[in-house]
Amino acid sequence: MxxxxxxxxxxxxxxxxxxxxxxxxxxxxxxxxxxxxxxxxxxxxxxxxxxxxxxxxxxxxxxxxxxxxxxxxxxxxxxxxxxxxxxxxxxxxxxxxxxxxxxxxxxxxxxxxxxxxxxxxxxxxxxxxxxxxxxxxxxxxxxxxxxxxxxxxxxxxxxxxxxxxxxxxxxxxxxxxxxxxxxxxxxxxxxxxxxxxxxxxxxxxxxxxxxxxxxxxxxxxxxxxxxxxENVFARSEELAAMGLAVPQVSRICRGLAARGLNIDPNCYTIEQAKQQLLALRAGKGADQNA
Amino acid sequence: MLKDITIGQYFPGNSVIHRMDPRMKIVLSIAYIVMLFMAKGFSGLAVGVVFLAICYGVSHIPVSLILKSLKPVVPIILFTAVLNMFFVEGDPLFQWAFITITKQGLSTAALMSVRIVCLIAGTSLLTYTTSPIVLTDGIERLLSPLKKLHLPVHELAMMMTIALRFIPTLIEETDKIMSAQKARGADLESGGLVQRAKALVPILIPLFISAFRRADDLALAMECRCYRGGEGRTRMKQLKLTSRDIVGAIIVALTIVAIILLNIFFPLAIA
Known part of the structure; x- marks a missing residue:
């Protein structure tokens, strides 16, 4: 209901x-x-x-x-x-x-x-x-x-x-x-x-x-x-046009993704970003070890 | 709902009357009141009415506003009219049981009603054309000779200014608190007198507390800007009498003379 x-x-x-x-x-x-x-x-x-x-x-x-x-x-x-x-x-x-x-x-x-x-x-x-x-x-x-x-x-x-x-x-x-x-x-x-x-x-x-x-x-x-x-914060340009912003961490993730890092540009909490970055580092470490 | 209340009925404009010196306007308003009471007959009063009508015309105040300012005094006007109608002695026009209406009674009633209407409309013109802040400024300057008698004129004027300034703020605050208490299920609309009075407690207490808080904040802010009373304080807007004030004074003086002459030559009505 x-x-x-x-x-x-x-x-x-x-x-x-x-x-x-x-x-x-x-x-x-x-x-x-x-x-x-x-x-x-x-x-x-x-x-x-x-x-x-x-x-x-x-x-x-x-x-x-x-x-x-x-x-x-x-x-x-x-x-x-x-x-x-x-x-x-x-x-x-x-x-x-x-x-x-x-x-x-x-x-x-x-x-x-x-x-x-x-x-x-x-x-x-x-x-x-x-x-x-x-x-x-x-x-x-x-x-x-x-x-x-x-x-x-x-x-x-x-x-x-x-x-x-x-x-x-x-x-x-x-x-x-x-x-x-x-x-x-x-x-x-x-x-x-x-x-x-x-x-x-x-x-x-x-x-x-x-x-x-x-x-x-x-x-x-x-x-x-x-x-x-998730869907709302993915539309950051539209939000900006209304005088609103996306969370700071979204902007960081987006920036990192734009610079070619393999990270989801639409993550919007610090927790998500942390996991992604840690996973990325772990992956990198694995690459180097291999 | 609460926002519809207008206190300090200033109606912004840019007419000659709006731009007159507030001191002169206050003095002339008092002169106008005196004028109304000097007029003994209908002819004299008619001059007073015409004078006021011209003033309103010049100041571009809408007629609806005048009617609005008269609304609250309608009962007083009716009351005086009825009293005069029944209790003035003279030639009876109409008689029934113990009620007698006389010719003189009727004319006094009409005269008094017109006088009260002019009185209210005349003084309203002052508040319509003068913003509250300018008005208190004018009052302060007019009363400043009383400083010699150790009357705290500046402090009184400052109190008035602050009170006027905070009316809209407090109205807004009341609205907010009322909504908040209604959201908690406060019932403000039903019940008897006692119940309704009790229902006001949850509104008045927060309102008082916020008023005290604001007073504290304001005092601090004023002190921070070195306010220390009226002594030696200069003004940003100096009041200056100009030619239009003098012309206004002359017009009022001439009208008073006209009324005196009419009183002498046409002592109409009232025996």
């Missing part, structure tokens, strides 16, 4: 005024259940507008969005139901924290779902574990924590709703490299154990290359590409 199906979605901001702007233009796509999808696109390409449609924060100007094959806006009064199915973590989510303690803040989402206090407690513990928050942090005020910890609390607040689809809008913006790896690792772990669908919006091609199964490329409000990570 498809997790999210988008049919001819368009969104126009400030329709009928001089400030009218089409942010998403006739987009159709299907996101399968359990996928890890990377979303990339230049600033203003419509990716933020698109993902805000997935959990009903924005209403389509035209077109339909189906979550688990049900039309989201069939009954606008029931839109909250879909917000629990599709969790959205905004950019800089730590600015939404407000409760006295970390535990209470994480519990905000699940409490809104109307779960029993025991269930909420369980969800909070579970979510805290996913983002690596120790138990003693749970009773602290969220405002005492460091920036990276606040970020993880905010992400846990959405994970605790256990949404079928988890969307993260640049969850690593402004974090140091270690915090970034940690947060992304936790998200990957969550995806693995829960088997939920994850959408990751990022400007870092390296992160996308490392974690995503498929990549959605947005350009000027339209879907430019939606394919496996």
């Amino acid at each position: 498809a997790a999210i199906t988008v049919e001819h979605l368009s969104h126009v901001y400030s329709q009928g005024t001089p400030f009218e702007k089409t942010a998403v233009d006739d987009v159709s796509l299907t996101i399968e259940e359990g996928e890890f999808v990377g979303v990339i696109g230049h600033t203003g390409s419509g990716k933020s507008t698109l993902i805000q449609h997935f959990n009903g924060l924005l209403k389509p100007t035209s077109g339909r969005i189906l979550v688990e094959d049900r039309d989201m806006w069939a009954d606008p009064k029931k839109i909250r139901e879909f917000r629990f199915k599709v969790g959205l973590v905004f950019q800089y989510p730590e600015y939404q924290l407000f409760e006295e303690t970390v535990a209470k803040d994480i519990a905000f989402g699940p409490s809104n779902m109307g779960l029993s206090p025991e269930e909420v407690q369980m969800r909070v513990q579970q979510a805290a574990q996913f983002v690596g928050l120790r138990a003693d942090k749970l009773e602290k005020s969220p405002f005492e924590l460091s920036g990276g910890q606040k970020r993880r609390v905010a992400i846990a607040g959405v994970m605790a709703m256990n949404p079928k689809v988890l969307i993260l809008d640049e969850p690593t913006a402004g974090l140091d490299p270690r915090g970034r790896d940690k947060v992304l690792g936790e998200i990957k772990q969550y995806h693995k154990t829960q088997g939920n669908t994850v959408l990751l919006v990022s400007h870092s091609m390296e992160d996308i290359a490392r974690y995503a199964d498929r990549v959605l490329v947005m350009n000027k409000g339209k879907v430019a590409m939606f394919d496996t990570t």
Whole structure:
């Protein structure tokens, strides 16, 4: 079953005024259940507008969005139901924290779902574990924590709703490299154990290359590409034309291949490149020994 | 949704009125208010209306904007009109039970309504044609004699400027926080008054925190650029009175004279 199906979605901001702007233009796509999808696109390409449609924060100007094959806006009064199915973590989510303690803040989402206090407690513990928050942090005020910890609390607040689809809008913006790896690792772990669908919006091609199964490329409000990570990064000229880049390691591999080295020009993670280079060296060694 | 709110209703343009010195515009606006209250009859008020209409014409402000600025005061206008209609004594025109409407009441009601409309439209013209920053600059300069009385004029003006500057920023921030809490299932649209007030907590607390954070950052940034209050501070844009300001002042003065004359020679309406 498809997790999210988008049919001819368009969104126009400030329709009928001089400030009218089409942010998403006739987009159709299907996101399968359990996928890890990377979303990339230049600033203003419509990716933020698109993902805000997935959990009903924005209403389509035209077109339909189906979550688990049900039309989201069939009954606008029931839109909250879909917000629990599709969790959205905004950019800089730590600015939404407000409760006295970390535990209470994480519990905000699940409490809104109307779960029993025991269930909420369980969800909070579970979510805290996913983002690596120790138990003693749970009773602290969220405002005492460091920036990276606040970020993880905010992400846990959405994970605790256990949404079928988890969307993260640049969850690593402004974090140091270690915090970034940690947060992304936790998200990957969550995806693995829960088997939920994850959408990751990022400007870092390296992160996308490392974690995503498929990549959605947005350009000027339209879907430019939606394919496996390998296929997307193989089209580096097209990406460059959209103001996007391929991971650095792809560029190195391509350069090496162009210089006549027997290496796959389309490898896009450091791991792949390493294996190829090691294999190459081993092969060379074998040649010399022979 | 929230973005539709307009505060600081500046309508950019390049008319004579737009380019006038803000100090002169403030003074003339006050003069115009005085003028409205000096006009005792319909003829005097008509001069006030015509004067304002010409000003709006010159400044190229669309009529729809004027109507928009008048919308919030409609209840006040209706309220004053009704009060005047029923409570001014004079020759009864209409009588039913204890309700009496008099001729004088009716004319006072009409007079007051026109006056309030002119008052709002007149002062709106000032804010339509003057950007908030220039306006506070003008206020600061006008109030600067009060510095001798140890009134912190510069600080007050700076506070106003900063407040105006941050309104759009905070609106955007509120929008973002609202979306984030809605994504966590916050229900902002239903429930009774108490429930709705409670639903605001998750929005107001992050908003306050971010406002404090911004204040801290701004203070630091200002200090880094050696801001230390108004003492000895020079300006990038010097305000200068030009011929158009003097012409404006003369026109307003002549209009006031006309109204005084009309008051003397045509004391119409109101006995």
